Amino acid sequence: xxxxxxxxxxxxxxxxxxxxxxxxxxxxxxxxxxxxxxxxxxxxxxxxxxxxxxxxxxxxxxxxxxxxxxxxxxxxxxxxxxxxxxxxxxxxxxxxxxxxxxxxxxxxxxxxxxxxxxxxxxxxxxxxxxxxxxxxxxxxxxxxxxxxxxxxxxxxxxxxxxxxxxxxxxxxxxxxxxxxxxxxxxxxxxxxxxxxxxxxxxxxxxxxxxxxxxxxxxxxxxxxxxxxxxxxxxxxxxxxxxxxxxxxxxxxxxxxxxxxxxxxxxxxxxxxxxxxxxxxxxxxxxxxxxxxxxxxxxxxxxxxxxxxxxxxxxxxxxxxxxxxxxxxxxxxxxxxxxxxxxxxxxxxxxxxxxxxxxxxxxxxxxxxxxxxxxxxxxxxxxxxxxxxxxxxxxxxxxxxxxxxxxxxxxxxxxxxxxxxxxxxxxxxxxxxx
Amino acid sequence: xxxxxxxxxxxxxxxxxxxxxxxxxxxxxxxxxxxxxxxxxxxxxxxxxxxxxxxxxxxxxxxxxxxxxxxxxxxxxxxxxxxxxxxxxxxxxxxxxxxxxxxxxxxxxxxxxxxxxxxxxxxxxxxxxxxxxxxxxxxxxxxxxxxxxxxxxxxxxxxxxxxxxxxxxxxxxxxxxxxxxxxxxxxxxxxxxxxxxxxxxxxxxxxxxxxxxxxxxxxxxxxxxxxxxxxxxxxxxxxxxxxxxxxxxxxxxxxxxxxxxxxxxxxxxxxxxxxxxxxxxxxxxxxxxxxxxxxxxxxxxxxxxxxxxxxxxxxxxxxxxxxxxxxxxxxxxxxxxxxxxxxxxxxxxxxxxxxxxxxxxxxxxxxxxxxxxxxxxxxxxxxxxxxxxxxxxxxxxxxxxxxxxxxxxxxxxxxxxxxxxxxxxxxxxxxxxxxxxxxxxxxxxxxxxx
Numbered sequence: 001x002x003x004x005x006x007x008x009x010x011x012x013x014x015x016x017x018x019x020x021x022x023x024x025x026x027x028x029x030x031x032x033x034x035x036x037x038x039x040x041x042x043x044x045x046x047x048x049x050x051x052x053x054x055x056x057x058x059x060x061x062x063x064x065x066x067x068x069x070x071x072x073x074x075x076x077x078x079x080x081x082x083x084x085x086x087x088x089x090x091x092x093x094x095x096x097x098x099x100x101x102x103x104x105x106x107x108x109x110x111x112x113x114x115x116x117x118x119x120x121x122x123x124x125x126x127x128x129x130x131x132x133x134x135x136x137x138x139x140x141x142x143x144x145x146x147x148x149x150x151x152x153x154x155x156x157x158x159x160x161x162x163x164x165x166x167x168x169x170x171x172x173x174x175x176x177x178x179x180x181x182x183x184x185x186x187x188x189x190x191x192x193x194x195x196x197x198x199x200x201x202x203x204x205x206x207x208x209x210x211x212x213x214x215x216x217x218x219x220x221x222x223x224x225x226x227x228x229x230x231x232x233x234x235x236x237x238x239x240x241x242x243x244x245x246x247x248x249x250x251x252x253x254x255x256x257x258x259x260x261x262x263x264x265x266x267x268x269x270x271x272x273x274x275x276x277x278x279x280x281x282x283x284x285x286x287x288x289x290x291x292x293x294x295x296x297x298x299x300x301x302x303x304x305x306x307x308x309x310x311x312x313x314x315x316x317x318x319x320x321x322x323x324x325x326x327x328x329x330x331x332x333x334x335x336x337x338x339x340x341x342x343x344x345x346x347x348x349x350x351x352x353x354x355x356x357x358x359x360x361x362x363x364x365x366x367x368x369x370x371x372x373x374x375x376x377x378x379x380x381x382x383x384x385x386x387x388x389x390x391x392x393x394x395x396x397x398x399x400x401x402x403x404x405x406x407x408x409x410x411x412x413x414x415x416x417x418x419x420x421x422x423x424x425x426x427x428x429x430x431x432x433x
Numbered sequence: 434x435x436x437x438x439x440x441x442x443x444x445x446x447x448x449x450x451x452x453x454x455x456x457x458x459x460x461x462x463x464x465x466x467x468x469x470x471x472x473x474x475x476x477x478x479x480x481x482x483x484x485x486x487x488x489x490x491x492x493x494x495x496x497x498x499x500x501x502x503x504x505x506x507x508x509x510x511x512x513x514x515x516x517x518x519x520x521x522x523x524x525x526x527x528x529x530x531x532x533x534x535x536x537x538x539x540x541x542x543x544x545x546x547x548x549x550x551x552x553x554x555x556x557x558x559x560x561x562x563x564x565x566x567x568x569x570x571x572x573x574x575x576x577x578x579x580x581x582x583x584x585x586x587x588x589x590x591x592x593x594x595x596x597x598x599x600x601x602x603x604x605x606x607x608x609x610x611x612x613x614x615x616x617x618x619x620x621x622x623x624x625x626x627x628x629x630x631x632x633x634x635x636x637x638x639x640x641x642x643x644x645x646x647x648x649x650x651x652x653x654x655x656x657x658x659x660x661x662x663x664x665x666x667x668x669x670x671x672x673x674x675x676x677x678x679x680x681x682x683x684x685x686x687x688x689x690x691x692x693x694x695x696x697x698x699x700x701x702x703x704x705x706x707x708x709x710x711x712x713x714x715x716x717x718x719x720x721x722x723x724x725x726x727x728x729x730x731x732x733x734x735x736x737x738x739x740x741x742x743x744x745x746x747x748x749x750x751x752x753x754x755x756x757x758x759x760x761x762x763x764x765x766x767x768x769x770x771x772x773x774x775x776x777x778x779x780x781x782x783x784x785x786x787x788x789x790x791x792x793x794x795x796x797x798x799x800x801x802x803x804x805x806x807x808x809x810x811x812x813x814x815x816x817x818x819x820x821x822x823x824x825x826x827x828x829x830x831x832x833x834x835x836x837x838x839x840x841x842x843x844x845x846x847x848x849x850x851x852x853x854x855x856x857x858x859x860x861x862x863x864x865x866x867x868x869x870x871x872x873x874x875x876x877x878x879x880x881x882x883x
Binding site for chain 1 (some may be wrong): 502505506509530531533534535536628691692699834837838841844845848849852853874875877878879
């Protein structure tokens with residue numbers, strides 16, 4: 001009975017949400033609602049049947065507390081994730097049904113069109129599928145199937161080297177935002193906090209990833225552009241300087257981590273601290289203080305990426321038309337205004353490209369730097385999402401939980417890429433016109 | 434023509450040397466041993482040729498892995514692909530999980546009641562102290578203890594003399610051996626030097642495990658799992674709180690300093706660190722750095738709680754696992770190699786190359802007869818410490834499948850106590866609760882057989 005109610009609720013919600021959204025895009029309200037109801041029904045069944053409607057299991061007791069404007073409620077984490085999952089799958093179904101409907105209408109119009117030109121193929125053309133088959137098969141075997149397996153693994157209690165597995169619903173996901181042991185508490189505009197979380201370990205790890213991404217991208221790009229501008233000046237030996245500046249990019253993450261560990265080491269042994277002591281200053285706990293450790297990781301990673309960024313920005317600066325700069329000068333723009341209003345818009349496609357690559361690096365490729373520099377410490381201060389996945393999946397061999405984290409990482413990357421294309425893509429100027 | 438010559442030259446350069454093909458002998462039985470000792474040249478340069486010379490019917494293939502975790506992970510993959518090596522080096526912090534996989538054959542089953550294999554005596558009954566009970570269940574060996582170590586304190590004796598802790602550089606007895614003595618010595622050292630750190634050791638599970646054993650405390654219920662299945666961790670006992678309170682007091686006083694990866698080597702070499710508590714297996718490295726930088730390296734036991742009776746230390750390091758399901762002649766070859774490693778001369782050379790204790794009494798006697806320990810007293814400390822350790826379940830180490838995973842959690846909890854002043858009892862209660870959950874999950878997948 002709860003399962004039927006749950007499905008009906010999903011259907012109703014799907015009808016409301018999808019109906020409203022399709023109405024906004026110009027479709028009819030009733031049609032949208034009907035489509036939403038079907039999608040909600042199918043989405044609920046598609047998501048919940050493999051999960052055996054486990055989110056409704058009264059035995060499930062993974063909760064967290066949420067305070068909004070002083071009101072505290074207890075949220076069942078498994079049910080919440082289950083509901084979000086149903087909504088996402090329902091939305092995917094709605095999109096798919098809508099796409100199919102459009103496709104069917106368009107095809108009907110073509111087939112039954114009276115003035116179809118002679119020679120127009122009106123039957124279903126399978127040839128594209130034949131040509132695509134090798135790629136599709138490759139992707140299916142090596143990408144989609146493992147990805148689907150990962151989703152399945154995320155719902156299991158599973159360990160490397162142990163033959164048995166056990167279904168554990170969405171506990172692996174729920175344990176990321178709460179725990180059976182710790183009372184995770186999230187505050188939104190409550191208790192004097194705009195936003196605050198207690199005992200939310202994964203959220204802290206997530207925060208580290210965001211911190212690294214924002215600052216690595218910022219530092220590596222601001223410095224990259226600045227150095228590129230300097231390196232573009234007509235000075236003697238400019239080519240040698242440019243070549244030398246690219247070198248950090250050729251260094252692997254492991255070497256970067258080790259070099260910075262030697263450079264920044266605490267306890268008086270690091271080169272920088274030795275120098276500070278020599279000059280009469282107190283050593284800085286670069287690797288043993290949580291905030292300094294984060295700064296150290298950002299410095300090491302940004303240095304690693306700097307060479308590549310400089311290379312791209314030098315090329316970008318050379319592509320800025322001289323006439324535009326001259327025209328701006330004649331109009332009275334000083335060097336800073338020319339840089340801000342002419343150079344930056346002209347190199348914006350390059351900035352977009354570099355930011356995109358740097359962001360991916362910050363999220364996915366930091367493991368070697370972090371592992372060799374701070375090992376994720378102190379107290380997890382430099383543990384990011386990828387380090388955590390590797391630690392849990394490889395070092396602890398708890399692959400069910402690691403799979404759940406991988407899926408979260410996957411969703412984050414899709415979201416980030418989408419946002420980046422939406423937000424930054426609009427501000428990019430391609431061409432001089 | 435130029436192109437043809439270039440191609441020919443390339444073919445000549447890139448072609449494998451003829452000796453490689455000539456060296457193959459199809460009749461030989463291949464014994465593959467995956468280990469993590471890439472930096473110990475003694476294995477490929479001495480052991481491999483001497484084993485193959487003594488037993489020409491075997492072809493020993495050594496493969497170096499990055500670390501224990503990597504070795505085990507790759508081994509599981511090799512098992513899944515149906516081509517595992519015959520022998521794998523495992524770690525002391527991951528004993529039960531490999532046993533539960535069914536991939537490995539207990540050593541006692543493979544050896545049976547034989548007293549020699551291929552003419553080499555079976556020396557399992559000679560294995561010393563806690564190294565013996567650590568890898569035994571009900572008195573039977575599951576794996577071969579090999580690279581066994583124990584935590585000891587290495588000291589820069591020159592610094593200790595200068596600080597007034599020791600009278601001369603050979604006064605190893607002056608190295609603090611109790612928790613209180615560490616405080617006293619550190620107070621003198623910090624007072625004497627502005628830029629010397631007193632003591633460094635890892636905030637890790639191994640020292641915690643040893644501190645518990647030294648105080649006679651169990652890590653898990655049912656006598657560390659030796660008298661029944663582990664269903665509960667006992668990390669929040671008074672003994673655990675006392676150890677962390679001591680560690681925290683060292684940190685608060687500025688006596689204990691946290692270093693990053695490998696940083697202690699630089700600090701140690703520069704005589705900026707007075708004492709370093711680490712694995713006895715680091716003896717070779719510690720001493721060589723001292724010799725290279727002109728200071729004397731001393732060593733003494735891991736400091737213990739002076740307020741309770743000393744029970745004993747536990748071993749760390751690793752062991753060698755034998756793959757199950759091998760052809761009889763291959764298994765015989767693998768066992769031959771294992772027994773070859775336990776030969777007194779090999780045991781002695783292994784110890785000299787690293788600092789790992791000679792796990793057999795005959796290996797120890799061989800070294801003693803040579804006068805090795807008289808000449809190198811630093812290397813004798815680990816054996817003495819383990820010889821003094823009682824053979825009781827507390828020093829045998831806890832056995833439960835998720836032990837390695839729990840090990841990962843220690844570091845996080847300890848750092849939280851040391852760095853963020855987290856309450857010790859509360860942190861340990863939480864650690865215990867999380868460990869209990871992992872034990873419960875593991876027992877769900879691998880039901881415990883009493």
